[in-house]
Amino acid sequence: MSKVLFLNGNAQRVADIYCEMAPKGFEAIYASSKLSEEEKINIIKDVEYVILHPGIISGKILREAKSLKLIQSLTAGYDKIDIVAAKELNIPVATNGGANSWSVAEHSIALLLALYKRLIECDKSVRQGTWREPINGFNTFDVVGKTVGIIGAGNIGRKVARRLKGFETDIIYYDPFPAPDIEKELGARKVSLVELVSSADIISMHAPLLKETWGLVGKKEFALMKSTAVIINTCRAELVDKDALFEALQTKKIAGAALDVFHTEPATPDDPFLTLDNVIVSPHTAGHACEGWYRRVSYAWENIKKVAAGEAPGSIVKD
Numbered sequence: 001m002s003k004v005l006f007l008n009g010n011a012q013r014v015a016d017i018y019c020e021m022a023p024k025g026f027e028a029i030y031a032s033s034k035l036s037e038e039e040k041i042n043i044i045k046d047v048e049y050v051i052l053h054p055g056i057i058s059g060k061i062l063r064e065a066k067s068l069k070l071i072q073s074l075t076a077g078y079d080k081i082d083i084v085a086a087k088e089l090n091i092p093v094a095t096n097g098g099a100n101s102w103s104v105a106e107h108s109i110a111l112l113l114a115l116y117k118r119l120i121e122c123d124k125s126v127r128q129g130t131w132r133e134p135i136n137g138f139n140t141f142d143v144v145g146k147t148v149g150i151i152g153a154g155n156i157g158r159k160v161a162r163r164l165k166g167f168e169t170d171i172i173y174y175d176p177f178p179a180p181d182i183e184k185e186l187g188a189r190k191v192s193l194v195e196l197v198s199s200a201d202i203i204s205m206h207a208p209l210l211k212e213t214w215g216l217v218g219k220k221e222f223a224l225m226k227s228t229a230v231i232i233n234t235c236r237a238e239l240v241d242k243d244a245l246f247e248a249l250q251t252k253k254i255a256g257a258a259l260d261v262f263h264t265e266p267a268t269p270d271d272p273f274l275t276l277d278n279v280i281v282s283p284h285t286a287g288h289a290c291e292g293w294y295r296r297v298s299y300a301w302e303n304i305k306k307v308a309a310g311e312a313p314g315s316i317v318k319d
Contacts, residue, residue: 001027002308005047007040009033009054017297018051023305037061044068049304052081053296055095059085070307074296075287076100076156077236078317079209094303097315098155099295100287105159107286108204108234111258112164115230115280116141143167149200151193151216152207152235153179160204161186172196175207197221202230209236210319217241222248230256234286237261249276260286 004026008015015030022028031043033054040057041064044050048069050057055073059082062068071086071093078095086093114120117140125133148164150157150173161171161182171188173179174196182188197203197217203225207213217231218241231254233240242263248254256278262271265284273279303313 001025002048002304003027003029003046004049004051004304005044006030006051007033007035007053007057014053014293014297017293018300021294021297021301023301025308026301026304049307051300051304054080056080058082062086062089062091065091070094070304070313072300072303072313074099074300076104077209078319079236081317083317083319092307092313093317094313095315095317096296097299097303099299100289100292101155101159102295103289103292104156104206104234104286105163106289107260107282108156108160108206108232109163111232111234111260111280111282111286112143112202112204112230115232115256115258116143120280143169143202145169146201147172147199149174149191149196149203150188151175151196151203151205151239153177153182153188154206154208156235157204157206158182160206161188164202164204169202172199193221194224197229198224198226201226201228203232205231205233205235205239207235207239209238213239215239215241217244219244219247222253225254227253227255229254230258232258234260237263246272246276249273249278252278256280258282260284 006015006018008030019028037060040061044061044065046067047065048067051072053074055075055078062082062085068091071091074096076095078093081093083093118135121134125131144167147170150161153173153175165171165186171186172191173188174191174193178190216239222244249257258280260282261284306313
Protein backbone atom coordinates (compact mmCIF):
# COMPACT_ATOMS: atom_id res chain seq x y z
CA MET A 1 0.00 0.00 0.00
CA SER A 2 1.44 3.37 -1.05
CA LYS A 3 2.03 5.80 1.80
CA VAL A 4 0.93 9.42 1.35
CA LEU A 5 2.05 12.10 3.81
CA PHE A 6 0.19 15.39 4.22
CA LEU A 7 2.24 18.11 5.92
CA ASN A 8 -0.62 20.27 7.15
CA GLY A 9 -0.34 23.86 8.32
CA ASN A 10 -4.07 24.39 8.57
CA ALA A 11 -7.00 23.35 10.72
CA GLN A 12 -7.56 19.71 11.64
CA ARG A 13 -10.61 19.75 9.36
CA VAL A 14 -8.33 19.96 6.31
CA ALA A 15 -6.49 16.84 7.43
CA ASP A 16 -9.85 15.15 8.00
CA ILE A 17 -10.96 15.98 4.45
CA TYR A 18 -7.67 14.58 3.12
CA CYS A 19 -8.22 11.31 5.01
CA GLU A 20 -11.91 11.08 4.06
CA MET A 21 -11.11 11.44 0.35
CA ALA A 22 -8.23 8.96 0.32
CA PRO A 23 -8.73 6.37 -2.47
CA LYS A 24 -8.38 2.65 -1.82
CA GLY A 25 -4.85 1.38 -2.01
CA PHE A 26 -3.28 4.39 -0.31
CA GLU A 27 -2.30 4.86 3.31
CA ALA A 28 -3.09 8.46 4.27
CA ILE A 29 -1.01 9.87 7.11
CA TYR A 30 -0.54 13.47 8.18
CA ALA A 31 1.67 15.59 10.40
CA SER A 32 2.09 19.24 11.26
CA SER A 33 4.02 21.35 8.78
CA LYS A 34 5.61 22.99 11.83
CA LEU A 35 7.67 19.93 12.67
CA SER A 36 11.43 20.39 12.67
CA GLU A 37 13.48 19.36 9.63
CA GLU A 38 14.74 16.28 11.48
CA GLU A 39 11.22 15.26 12.46
CA LYS A 40 10.07 15.63 8.86
CA ILE A 41 13.02 13.58 7.63
CA ASN A 42 12.13 10.77 10.03
CA ILE A 43 8.52 10.63 8.88
CA ILE A 44 9.10 11.02 5.13
CA LYS A 45 11.72 8.30 4.62
CA ASP A 46 9.34 5.62 3.34
CA VAL A 47 6.70 7.95 1.87
CA GLU A 48 5.90 7.75 -1.86
CA TYR A 49 3.82 10.92 -2.14
CA VAL A 50 3.84 14.12 -0.11
CA ILE A 51 1.10 16.75 -0.06
CA LEU A 52 1.99 20.22 1.20
CA HIS A 53 0.08 23.16 2.59
CA PRO A 54 1.81 25.52 2.96
CA GLY A 55 3.95 24.69 -0.06
CA ILE A 56 7.27 24.52 1.80
CA ILE A 57 9.87 21.74 1.70
CA SER A 58 13.66 21.84 1.71
CA GLY A 59 16.22 19.98 -0.35
CA LYS A 60 17.62 18.48 2.85
CA ILE A 61 14.31 16.73 3.48
CA LEU A 62 13.86 15.67 -0.14
CA ARG A 63 17.29 14.04 -0.27
CA GLU A 64 16.24 11.73 2.55
CA ALA A 65 12.92 10.81 0.90
CA LYS A 66 14.27 7.87 -1.08
CA SER A 67 10.84 6.58 -2.17
CA LEU A 68 9.23 9.89 -3.10
CA LYS A 69 7.45 9.93 -6.48
CA LEU A 70 5.54 13.23 -6.32
CA ILE A 71 5.53 16.50 -4.39
CA GLN A 72 1.97 17.78 -4.53
CA SER A 73 1.20 21.26 -3.22
CA LEU A 74 -2.31 22.37 -2.30
CA THR A 75 -1.21 25.93 -3.13
CA ALA A 76 -0.66 27.70 -6.43
CA GLY A 77 2.72 29.09 -5.35
CA TYR A 78 5.86 26.99 -5.28
CA ASP A 79 8.58 29.52 -4.49
CA LYS A 80 9.31 27.89 -1.10
CA ILE A 81 9.72 24.38 -2.48
CA ASP A 82 13.33 23.48 -3.34
CA ILE A 83 12.68 23.03 -7.06
CA VAL A 84 16.40 22.64 -7.83
CA ALA A 85 16.74 19.70 -5.44
CA ALA A 86 13.51 18.14 -6.71
CA LYS A 87 14.83 18.28 -10.28
CA GLU A 88 18.15 16.77 -9.25
CA LEU A 89 16.28 13.91 -7.59
CA ASN A 90 13.86 13.57 -10.52
CA ILE A 91 10.82 14.17 -8.30
CA PRO A 92 8.01 16.03 -10.09
CA VAL A 93 6.43 19.00 -8.31
CA ALA A 94 2.78 19.81 -8.94
CA THR A 95 0.70 22.80 -7.88
CA ASN A 96 -3.01 22.73 -7.07
CA GLY A 97 -4.07 23.07 -10.70
CA GLY A 98 -6.06 26.22 -10.03
CA ALA A 99 -8.30 24.51 -7.48
CA ASN A 100 -8.30 27.64 -5.32
CA SER A 101 -8.64 30.07 -8.23
CA TRP A 102 -12.37 30.64 -7.69
CA SER A 103 -11.75 31.51 -4.03
CA VAL A 104 -8.89 33.91 -4.77
CA ALA A 105 -10.80 35.57 -7.61
CA GLU A 106 -13.85 36.18 -5.41
CA HIS A 107 -11.68 37.47 -2.56
CA SER A 108 -9.96 39.88 -4.94
CA ILE A 109 -13.34 41.29 -5.96
CA ALA A 110 -14.41 41.51 -2.31
CA LEU A 111 -11.28 43.46 -1.41
CA LEU A 112 -11.80 45.83 -4.31
CA LEU A 113 -15.42 46.51 -3.35
CA ALA A 114 -14.51 46.94 0.33
CA LEU A 115 -11.85 49.46 -0.70
CA TYR A 116 -14.00 51.33 -3.22
CA LYS A 117 -17.12 51.39 -1.03
CA ARG A 118 -15.21 51.89 2.26
CA LEU A 119 -17.18 49.06 3.80
CA ILE A 120 -15.06 48.84 6.96
CA GLU A 121 -15.69 52.52 7.72
CA CYS A 122 -19.38 52.13 6.89
CA ASP A 123 -19.72 49.27 9.36
CA LYS A 124 -17.86 51.16 12.07
CA SER A 125 -19.90 54.32 11.55
CA VAL A 126 -23.17 52.49 12.19
CA ARG A 127 -21.84 50.56 15.21
CA GLN A 128 -20.30 53.67 16.75
CA GLY A 129 -23.38 55.83 16.21
CA THR A 130 -21.75 58.31 13.81
CA TRP A 131 -23.98 57.06 10.99
CA ARG A 132 -22.45 58.13 7.68
CA GLU A 133 -19.24 59.71 8.96
CA PRO A 134 -16.69 59.66 7.34
CA ILE A 135 -18.66 58.68 4.20
CA ASN A 136 -19.50 61.92 2.39
CA GLY A 137 -20.68 60.83 -1.05
CA PHE A 138 -17.38 61.78 -2.70
CA ASN A 139 -15.01 59.24 -1.17
CA THR A 140 -16.70 56.06 -2.42
CA PHE A 141 -16.54 54.96 -6.03
CA ASP A 142 -18.13 52.81 -8.73
CA VAL A 143 -16.34 50.00 -10.55
CA VAL A 144 -18.39 50.56 -13.71
CA GLY A 145 -16.49 52.25 -16.53
CA LYS A 146 -13.06 51.64 -15.00
CA THR A 147 -10.06 50.16 -16.78
CA VAL A 148 -8.90 47.01 -15.01
CA GLY A 149 -5.27 45.94 -15.38
CA ILE A 150 -4.62 42.26 -14.67
CA ILE A 151 -0.97 41.41 -13.98
CA GLY A 152 -0.70 37.68 -14.61
CA ALA A 153 -3.40 36.13 -16.80
CA GLY A 154 -3.32 32.61 -15.43
CA ASN A 155 -6.21 30.71 -13.85
CA ILE A 156 -6.87 33.35 -11.22
CA GLY A 157 -6.21 36.40 -13.37
CA ARG A 158 -8.63 35.15 -16.01
CA LYS A 159 -11.35 34.53 -13.42
CA VAL A 160 -10.90 38.01 -11.97
CA ALA A 161 -11.11 39.48 -15.49
CA ARG A 162 -14.33 37.59 -16.22
CA ARG A 163 -15.95 38.70 -12.99
CA LEU A 164 -14.93 42.33 -13.35
CA LYS A 165 -16.11 42.42 -16.95
CA GLY A 166 -19.59 41.93 -15.48
CA PHE A 167 -19.17 45.33 -13.80
CA GLU A 168 -18.95 46.90 -17.29
CA THR A 169 -15.21 47.53 -17.22
CA ASP A 170 -12.47 47.51 -19.85
CA ILE A 171 -9.88 44.77 -19.36
CA ILE A 172 -6.18 45.00 -20.15
CA TYR A 173 -3.56 42.49 -19.05
CA TYR A 174 0.19 42.01 -18.79
CA ASP A 175 1.59 38.50 -19.12
CA PRO A 176 4.51 36.88 -21.00
CA PHE A 177 1.98 34.71 -22.79
CA PRO A 178 -1.14 35.78 -24.71
CA ALA A 179 -4.58 34.85 -23.38
CA PRO A 180 -6.68 34.51 -26.55
CA ASP A 181 -9.68 33.16 -24.61
CA ILE A 182 -10.25 36.37 -22.64
CA GLU A 183 -9.28 38.50 -25.62
CA LYS A 184 -12.08 36.92 -27.63
CA GLU A 185 -14.57 36.53 -24.77
CA LEU A 186 -14.02 39.81 -22.93
CA GLY A 187 -12.34 42.04 -25.47
CA ALA A 188 -9.29 42.02 -23.19
CA ARG A 189 -6.12 43.53 -24.63
CA LYS A 190 -2.53 42.41 -23.96
CA VAL A 191 -0.32 45.41 -23.15
CA SER A 192 3.13 46.20 -21.81
CA LEU A 193 3.62 46.70 -18.08
CA VAL A 194 4.23 50.41 -18.69
CA GLU A 195 0.93 50.80 -20.54
CA LEU A 196 -0.94 48.81 -17.91
CA VAL A 197 0.24 50.82 -14.91
CA SER A 198 -0.25 54.08 -16.82
CA SER A 199 -3.79 53.29 -17.98
CA ALA A 200 -5.45 51.14 -15.30
CA ASP A 201 -7.75 52.47 -12.61
CA ILE A 202 -7.68 49.10 -10.86
CA ILE A 203 -4.53 46.93 -10.87
CA SER A 204 -4.96 43.33 -9.71
CA MET A 205 -1.86 41.17 -9.11
CA HIS A 206 -1.99 37.49 -10.05
CA ALA A 207 1.49 36.55 -11.25
CA PRO A 208 3.65 33.79 -9.75
CA LEU A 209 6.69 34.75 -7.70
CA LEU A 210 9.74 34.06 -9.87
CA LYS A 211 13.12 35.75 -10.14
CA GLU A 212 11.71 37.62 -13.13
CA THR A 213 8.69 38.91 -11.21
CA TRP A 214 10.37 39.82 -7.90
CA GLY A 215 9.82 43.57 -7.44
CA LEU A 216 7.90 43.73 -10.71
CA VAL A 217 5.99 46.83 -9.60
CA GLY A 218 8.31 49.40 -8.08
CA LYS A 219 9.01 53.11 -7.82
CA LYS A 220 9.11 53.61 -11.59
CA GLU A 221 5.72 51.91 -12.04
CA PHE A 222 4.07 53.83 -9.19
CA ALA A 223 5.29 57.09 -10.72
CA LEU A 224 3.32 56.24 -13.87
CA MET A 225 0.04 55.38 -12.11
CA LYS A 226 -3.02 57.61 -11.93
CA SER A 227 -3.59 59.35 -8.62
CA THR A 228 -6.97 57.57 -8.52
CA ALA A 229 -5.48 54.10 -9.09
CA VAL A 230 -5.83 51.28 -6.59
CA ILE A 231 -3.79 48.08 -6.41
CA ILE A 232 -5.04 44.69 -5.22
CA ASN A 233 -2.50 42.02 -4.25
CA THR A 234 -3.68 38.50 -3.46
CA CYS A 235 -0.69 36.59 -4.85
CA ARG A 236 2.74 37.35 -3.37
CA ALA A 237 3.85 40.50 -1.55
CA GLU A 238 7.31 40.32 -3.11
CA LEU A 239 5.94 41.16 -6.56
CA VAL A 240 5.59 44.73 -5.33
CA ASP A 241 8.43 46.84 -3.92
CA LYS A 242 7.38 47.36 -0.31
CA ASP A 243 8.98 50.77 0.21
CA ALA A 244 7.73 52.11 -3.10
CA LEU A 245 4.18 50.94 -2.33
CA PHE A 246 4.24 52.49 1.15
CA GLU A 247 5.50 55.81 -0.20
CA ALA A 248 2.89 55.86 -2.98
CA LEU A 249 0.10 55.23 -0.45
CA GLN A 250 1.38 57.54 2.27
CA THR A 251 1.83 60.49 -0.12
CA LYS A 252 -1.46 59.66 -1.88
CA LYS A 253 0.39 59.19 -5.16
CA ILE A 254 -2.16 56.39 -5.63
CA ALA A 255 -5.58 56.21 -4.04
CA GLY A 256 -5.40 52.94 -2.19
CA ALA A 257 -4.41 49.30 -1.86
CA ALA A 258 -5.99 46.04 -0.75
CA LEU A 259 -3.47 43.51 0.54
CA ASP A 260 -3.93 39.84 1.38
CA VAL A 261 -0.18 39.19 1.43
CA PHE A 262 2.73 40.69 3.37
CA HIS A 263 6.51 40.53 3.22
CA THR A 264 6.47 39.22 6.80
CA GLU A 265 3.68 36.84 7.74
CA PRO A 266 1.90 36.93 10.05
CA ALA A 267 1.94 40.71 9.80
CA THR A 268 3.04 42.33 13.04
CA PRO A 269 0.93 44.98 14.81
CA ASP A 270 3.59 47.59 14.02
CA ASP A 271 3.55 46.89 10.28
CA PRO A 272 3.57 50.39 8.72
CA PHE A 273 0.84 49.51 6.20
CA LEU A 274 -1.58 49.08 9.10
CA THR A 275 -1.23 52.79 9.92
CA LEU A 276 -2.60 53.88 6.54
CA ASP A 277 -6.27 54.76 6.13
CA ASN A 278 -6.24 54.04 2.38
CA VAL A 279 -5.31 50.38 2.84
CA ILE A 280 -7.55 47.40 3.53
CA VAL A 281 -6.01 44.09 4.58
CA SER A 282 -6.78 40.42 5.09
CA PRO A 283 -4.56 37.68 6.61
CA HIS A 284 -3.49 35.74 3.47
CA THR A 285 -6.88 34.02 3.32
CA ALA A 286 -7.86 34.75 -0.29
CA GLY A 287 -7.56 31.08 -1.23
CA HIS A 288 -9.37 29.78 1.83
CA ALA A 289 -12.96 28.68 1.32
CA CYS A 290 -14.84 25.63 2.52
CA GLU A 291 -15.57 24.39 -1.00
CA GLY A 292 -12.02 25.11 -2.07
CA TRP A 293 -10.47 22.64 0.34
CA TYR A 294 -12.45 19.81 -1.25
CA ARG A 295 -11.36 20.91 -4.73
CA ARG A 296 -7.73 21.11 -3.69
CA VAL A 297 -7.65 17.74 -1.95
CA SER A 298 -9.56 16.08 -4.78
CA TYR A 299 -7.07 17.42 -7.31
CA ALA A 300 -4.14 16.21 -5.20
CA TRP A 301 -5.53 12.68 -4.95
CA GLU A 302 -6.27 12.59 -8.69
CA ASN A 303 -2.67 13.56 -9.42
CA ILE A 304 -1.36 10.91 -7.04
CA LYS A 305 -3.53 8.26 -8.71
CA LYS A 306 -2.14 9.30 -12.10
CA VAL A 307 1.44 8.85 -10.96
CA ALA A 308 0.60 5.53 -9.32
CA ALA A 309 -0.86 4.38 -12.65
CA GLY A 310 2.30 5.39 -14.50
CA GLU A 311 0.82 8.57 -15.97
CA ALA A 312 2.16 12.12 -15.87
CA PRO A 313 0.59 14.34 -13.18
CA GLY A 314 -1.12 17.59 -14.07
CA SER A 315 -0.02 21.14 -13.24
CA ILE A 316 3.68 20.29 -13.14
CA VAL A 317 6.14 23.05 -12.27
CA LYS A 318 8.39 23.51 -15.28
CA ASP A 319 10.97 25.93 -13.82
